[in-house]
Amino acid sequence: MKRLALAIALLLLATVPYWIGNSYYINVATQILIYAVLALGLNVLVGYAGLVTLGHASLFGIAAYAGATLINAGQNQIVVAIGALLATLAATAIFALLALRGTGLGFVMITVALGQIVWGIAYRWISLTNGDNGMSISTRPSPFGLSLASADAFYWATLVVFLSAVGAMAIFVASPFGAAVRGTRDQPRRMTALGYNVWLTRFLAFLFSGFWSGVAGLLYLYYNQFVSPQTVALSASAEALLMVIAGGTATLLGPIAGAALVIVMKDVASAYIERWNFVLGAIFVLIVVFMPEGLVPGSVRLWRWGISLLRPQAPRVLQREDSR
Amino acid sequence: MTALELRDLNKAFGGLRVTVTVNLAVEPGERRLIIGPNGAGKTTLFNLVTGELRADSGRIMLFGRDLTGIAARRRTHLGLARTYQIITLFPGETLARNITLSLLGLSHLRWNPLVRLNGQRDLLDQAHEALVRVGLEHLADRPVAQTSYGERRRVEIAMALAQNPKVLLLDEPFAGLSVEERRDVLSMISSIPRDVTIVMIEHDMDVALEFAERITVLHFGQVIVEGTRAEVVQHPRTREIYLGD
Amino acid sequence: MNLWLILSVNSVTLGGLLFLLSAGFSLIFGLMRIPNLTHGSMFMLGAYFGVTCIAWGFGFWTAAVAAGLGVALFGAIIERFVLRRLAGAELAQVLVTLGLSFMVADVCLMQWGGDPISVETPPALRGATAVFGLAFPTYRLAIILIAAVIAAALWLLMDRTRLGAMIRAAVDDPAMARVVGIRVSHLFTIVFALGAGLAGFAGVIGGPILSVYPGLDQDMLPLALVVVILGGSGSLLGSLAGSFVVGFLYNFGQVMFPELAYVVLFLPMLIVLVVRPQGLFGRVTL
Numbered sequence: 001m002k003r004l005a006l007a008i009a010l011l012l013l014a015t016v017p018y019w020i021g022n023s024y025y026i027n028v029a030t031q032i033l034i035y036a037v038l039a040l041g042l043n044v045l046v047g048y049a050g051l052v053t054l055g056h057a058s059l060f061g062i063a064a065y066a067g068a069t070l071i072n073a074g075q076n077q078i079v080v081a082i083g084a085l086l087a088t089l090a091a092t093a094i095f096a097l098l099a100l101r102g103t104g105l106g107f108v109m110i111t112v113a114l115g116q117i118v119w120g121i122a123y124r125w126i127s128l129t130n131g132d133n134g135m136s137i138s139t140r141p142s143p144f145g146l147s148l149a150s151a152d153a154f155y156w157a158t159l160v161v162f163l164s165a166v167g168a169m170a171i172f173v174a175s176p177f178g179a180a181v182r183g184t185r186d187q188p189r190r191m192t193a194l195g196y197n198v199w200l201t202r203f204l205a206f207l208f209s210g211f212w213s214g215v216a217g218l219l220y221l222y223y224n225q226f227v228s229p230q231t232v233a234l235s236a237s238a239e240a241l242l243m244v245i246a247g248g249t250a251t252l253l254g255p256i257a258g259a260a261l262v263i264v265m266k267d268v269a270s271a272y273i274e275r276w277n278f279v280l281g282a283i284f285v286l287i288v289v290f291m292p293e294g295l296v297p298g299s300v301r302l303w304r305w306g307i308s309l310l311r312p313q314a315p316r317v318l319q320r321e322d323s324r
Numbered sequence: 325m326t327a328l329e330l331r332d333l334n335k336a337f338g339g340l341r342v343t344v345t346v347n348l349a350v351e352p353g354e355r356r357l358i359i360g361p362n363g364a365g366k367t368t369l370f371n372l373v374t375g376e377l378r379a380d381s382g383r384i385m386l387f388g389r390d391l392t393g394i395a396a397r398r399r400t401h402l403g404l405a406r407t408y409q410i411i412t413l414f415p416g417e418t419l420a421r422n423i424t425l426s427l428l429g430l431s432h433l434r435w436n437p438l439v440r441l442n443g444q445r446d447l448l449d450q451a452h453e454a455l456v457r458v459g460l461e462h463l464a465d466r467p468v469a470q471t472s473y474g475e476r477r478r479v480e481i482a483m484a485l486a487q488n489p490k491v492l493l494l495d496e497p498f499a500g501l502s503v504e505e506r507r508d509v510l511s512m513i514s515s516i517p518r519d520v521t522i523v524m525i526e527h528d529m530d531v532a533l534e535f536a537e538r539i540t541v542l543h544f545g546q547v548i549v550e551g552t553r554a555e556v557v558q559h560p561r562t563r564e565i566y567l568g569d
Numbered sequence: 570m571n572l573w574l575i576l577s578v579n580s581v582t583l584g585g586l587l588f589l590l591s592a593g594f595s596l597i598f599g600l601m602r603i604p605n606l607t608h609g610s611m612f613m614l615g616a617y618f619g620v621t622c623i624a625w626g627f628g629f630w631t632a633a634v635a636a637g638l639g640v641a642l643f644g645a646i647i648e649r650f651v652l653r654r655l656a657g658a659e660l661a662q663v664l665v666t667l668g669l670s671f672m673v674a675d676v677c678l679m680q681w682g683g684d685p686i687s688v689e690t691p692p693a694l695r696g697a698t699a700v701f702g703l704a705f706p707t708y709r710l711a712i713i714l715i716a717a718v719i720a721a722a723l724w725l726l727m728d729r730t731r732l733g734a735m736i737r738a739a740v741d742d743p744a745m746a747r748v749v750g751i752r753v754s755h756l757f758t759i760v761f762a763l764g765a766g767l768a769g770f771a772g773v774i775g776g777p778i779l780s781v782y783p784g785l786d787q788d789m790l791p792l793a794l795v796v797v798i799l800g801g802s803g804s805l806l807g808s809l810a811g812s813f814v815v816g817f818l819y820n821f822g823q824v825m826f827p828e829l830a831y832v833v834l835f836l837p838m839l840i841v842l843v844v845r846p847q848g849l850f851g852r853v854t855l
Contacts, residue, residue, distance in 0.1 A: 052660060101843045105659060109604065109798065113839040116791050120831020127828065176428055176444070177437040183414060183425050190412040193374060194429030194487070195400035201434075208437075235787060238667050245664065275679055281671025288664050289654055 013159060023151040025268075027223075030155045032263045033162040034219045039243040039255035040169050041212030046241065047249025048178065049205045050185030052108050054237045055095065055115030059210045061232035062118065063088040063217030068135040068227055077141040084218050085211065091118075092210025096203050115237055122229040134228030141222060148222070158219055165212055169252055172208065181205045242284050325388045327352040327521035328373070328491050333382035335372060335545075342368045343379070344545040350491075350538075352387075353518040357536035357553075358525045361565060365545035366525045367409065370493050374406050375399050386491060401430060403490035407480045409499060413468045419479050420464040423451040426483035454486040455479075458512050474505030478512060485516065492516070494524040498531050506531050533557070541565065574701060576820050582709040584816030585716030586778070589771035590789060591796040592723060592808050593764025599740045599803020600760045603659050606666040607647070608768055609790030610673035615640045615769025616781040617681050620688060629691035629773075637770030644765025648758045656754065670786065678783050688776030708777055715774060716812075719767070723805055736760060740803040792819075795838045 012019075016029050042056050066087035070080045099110040122129045129135065140148040148154045172178045183191045184198045191198050221227055230236065239262060247258025261283070265276050291301075328350040335343035342365045350356045358366050371377040373384055375396030384391040391399055414422050424441070427450055428434045442448070455461040458478045463471060471479070477497065484492055497513065498506050510531050516522065526532035539556040541549040549559045556562055590612055597605045615636040622632035647669060655661045690708045697704040727733035739746040739753050747753050772781075779785065792815060800811025815834065822833035 098839065098843050105602070105604075105663075106842065108660075108663070109794075110839065110842045112791075112794065113798075113835050113842055116835040117832050117839065120835060121829070124830045124832075125828040172437050174440045174442065175437045176431075176433040176439065176441045177435055179421075179425060179441050180428065180434045182416075186414050186416065187412050189376070190408070190414075191429070192376070192397050193400060193406055194426055194483075195397050196429050196434060197397055204435075233787070234791065238671075241664070242668075275675050278672050278675035278679075281668040281675065284668030284671065285651065285665050288661050288668065289651065292658075292661060 010163075014156075016159075017152040017155055026151045026155050028263065028267050030151070030158050030223060031267065032260045033155075033158045034216050034223060035240075035243060035259040035263055036256045037162055037165045037219065038213050038216035038240055039247070039259040040165055040252070041209045041216065042240050043244045043249055043255040044169070044172070044181075044205055044209040044212070046244050047254070048173070048181050048185065049202055049209075051099075051202065051206075052241070053099070053111040054108055054234065054241060055099075055111030055113075055118075056209075056213055056240050057234075057236035058115045058118035058232045059088055059092055059095070059213040060217040060220065060240070061122065061227065061236070062091045063214035064221040064227040064231060065122065065129060065135065067218050067221045068137050071137045072135070077143065080141070081218065084221075085214050088210055088214030088217065089207060092207055092214075093203075095210070096206035100199060100202055100206070111237075112234065115232065115234060119229055119232045119234070122232050129229070132229060134226055134230075136226040137221065138225070140225065154223060158223070161215060161219060165215065166252065166256075168212070173252065177201075177204075239280075242280065246283065246287050325352075326350060326385070327354065327387060328523065329383075329385040330369075330373070331383045331385070333369075333372060333384065334380045335368060335377060336380055342545045343372060346382070346542075346545070346547055348540060348547065348550075350521055350523055352521055354521055355535055355537045356521075356523045357532050357539045358523065358542060359527070359529075359532070359539060360542035360548075363544075364542040366542055367495055368545075369542070370406060370495055370525065373493065374404060400487065403488075404493070405484035405487050405489035405491070406493035407484050407495055407497060409496045411473075411476050411480050413476055413479060413483075415468055418465050418467055419455060419460060419471065419475075420448070420451050422468065422479055423454050423483055423486050424448060426486045427451060427454075430487055451486065454482050457485070458482045459508075472505075474501050474508060477501060477505070477509060481509070481512065485520075489520060491521045491523065494522065494526075496525055496527060498526060498528045510534060571703060572824075574703060575705075576824060577817075578700065578705055579709070580816040580820040581813065582712050582778075582816070583819060584813035585713045586771065586775050587792060587796055587815055588716045588809055588812035589719060589774060590768055591793045591800075591812055592719070592805065593767035594793040595797045595800070595802050595804065595808040596736070596760050597764040598797055600736060600743075601652075601662070601757055603662045603666070604794065604797075605761070605764065606663060606790065607670045607673060608764070608793050609786035609788070610670040610677075611640050611644065611765045611768035612772040612775075612789045613677060613781065613786040614643070614673055614772070616688070616772030616776050616779075616785065617677050617686075618769065619773030619776055620681065620686050620781055623688070629689075633770055633773035636773045637766040640769025640772075641762040641766025645758055645762035647765075648761035652761070653754060653757070670790075674783065674786055681781075683783055685780050685782035687780045688773070690777040712774060712778075720805070720809060727805060732759070791835070795834055798838045798841055 017026055020026055020029065038056070038060055042053070045051050045053055045056070063084045067080050067084040070083045075083065095111065095114050098114065099107050102110050123131060125131075140154065142148060143157070146153065148157050180191070180196055180201050183196065184201050188198050191201075220231070243258035243262045244255050245258070246261055247256065248254030262280065265280050265283075269276050269279070326349045328348070330346050330348040333343055333346040334341070346369065358369065360366055368377065372379050373391075375391065375394065379392070386399070386402055386404060389402065391402075394402070414425060417425070424447055427447055431447070433439070433444065433447070452461060452464060455464050458481070460475060460478060460482065463475060468476060468479075477500075481494065481497060484494075494513070497509055501509060506528075513522070513524075513535060524532065524535060533553060536553050538552055539550070540547055541556060541562055543565050548565060549556050549561050551559070590608075594605060594608045597603070597608075618636035618639050619632040622635050623629065627635065651665055651669070652662050655665060694708040694711050696707055698707045698710055700710065727737060735746070735751045735756060738749070739751060739756050743753055772785075796808060796811040796815050798811075799814055800807030800809070814837075818834050818837065819830075822830045826833055
């Protein structure tokens, strides 16, 4: 059943340019995929490692800025990709080394400070980043000679990257390391007593998360052909966090759904609803208060509850309540 | 060679001395019970042994090996395991997965991001074995949330046992259990082979005394009485501490 | 020489304004253990309220007080009906304040439009005053005075009143405070309202200097964060010290290291967070 659903989903995704005729909407789909990669990467940290961060847009943006710098310096696509991702990994390592000194709220605050430093550099170090005017690139890359200038072509390229990200995430989640990461989220003290190196596990998870955020950032640069300090602002990190929390952190589908929700609200709904920011904030508040596990699990829960109302009640065996 | 030896162990938090010149020697295979009124520093002692707390002075030797300066996680690799007063299972997982995580802690696989955890047959078989040993294999795929407190307590101990420790530290394993559950846990502990040395902290005298061969009584961080079960039970100071307080 | 003097006086002024902004943030952080991410929005909301009051013909000072009260009421409502539902879940509370800040910012945009609105300096304080032989805008000097007055008032509240004693107790040890009979959840509402009100008041006071524009909230929030992290949360003295440190860092940084202006500001915050999480004076560890 699951395989069938997956196959259908893949088919739909692969043929998007055909059943969505309008290139505006194809671009929306591309954006959803790009931010889904970011959200999936962020979820490794927030959902699986249990480390909430408000500085992830910085890693996303550093990849974009590094990419733009390298492209404008005339480097070829391979160098650009490797350079941008290396820059992101280096930044991620620094972020991780500093942020992991704290836990919980301390961790968040350190990521905020780091994010603000990156934003400050983007905004004020004008010789490096062109400040508020941002950096633009003139063309998209052409891997293997195929042009990505059209909406369709870029969509498919993004889809390939997105599917790789999803694949990587699936492998990570099912792996022993993935289980270890989740263990450090649930019982860090116990994990140490069991022989795990909790700090190193978190550090590596952070790197994995940063890597995919960088990939998304590079895609973003190619899509937008422009990057500005706004890309690394606190609100951008907040939006990324919103995507993850709205969709739900426990599944792979969650961040994807969350990214779709936010992008659709931003791009599409904003044409019909003037106050999309307000609605987004409201949805966020509602989800945190009523559906803290996120939209996807929360909706599943509501769905099951609804179904249970329709089914006749089966006799329930008394179970021991867990006493906490 | 002793299994676990503490020499002149000291720990203070600011002005509060929680562990005061503690000397302790546990022989291999021994069943040692540590008792004392609340606040005596029993759990602190365990935390010092496992490395969660760093001692101010003194030495901890595990089968002759000095553990000072060795990180907590490494001590596990050297054959030390512990359980906690408050049950610390992994809440969202099944019992089998809990044990698997415990086994993974000592395996190089824990760094592997590429293979499927559920495909590691030998690991999963070992986990199953561990559950069989404690009589819980019928609940292997049950999520922790759907098990009883007594069952969870047994899983907690099974997780520590799965790592084949040389020294097992049990922190109040009978806390919160019903009479039946206590019998189950006691029989489980009693069936642990002698190649595992067990040190237990307990408050509940009835069950613990059945288990103990030698007893150490702690009070305000100091060892007050030590000896065989018979000796300690009759010792005047023991009665003083428990009844006089 | 003159440049440094001017910069210094401006730094003290900015410090004063930052104190007005951050005192509330510090109290909320100290008592409720959460960085209130709506604080920038409260500042901005207050500024907009002030603008409207002035447009309706009220005087500057009336508008400032009215805005403070209005935002305080708003804060009380948020705390009572949203934050209290999430009592104990600090991370959830932080995220909710984030969502609320989005909502408030958008409402302001809807109500007052996207163009910056300037606020006229109150007539009595227009013009310049001579200090050390140099002319400074009188209003800027007045801000220092206002900050001093509010600081004194807050100190009196904290040190001399029963409410203040309860707040200090709850900051030090909430569990113990409850045991002694202090209704901590009521305190939460009062302190949140007080903090919000101060921010709203500060928004109007800052109006003649900063004007009011969409994005003001995002400009002010990080500054409040730095002040409180550097100075320590829950500590009035810390907020004061932190405000002036940030005022100086900001102004001198802009002049001496224009490209690294924000780095100069946030790097100390980062260092403190990593090395000494409780800030320079604070008693709350993150």
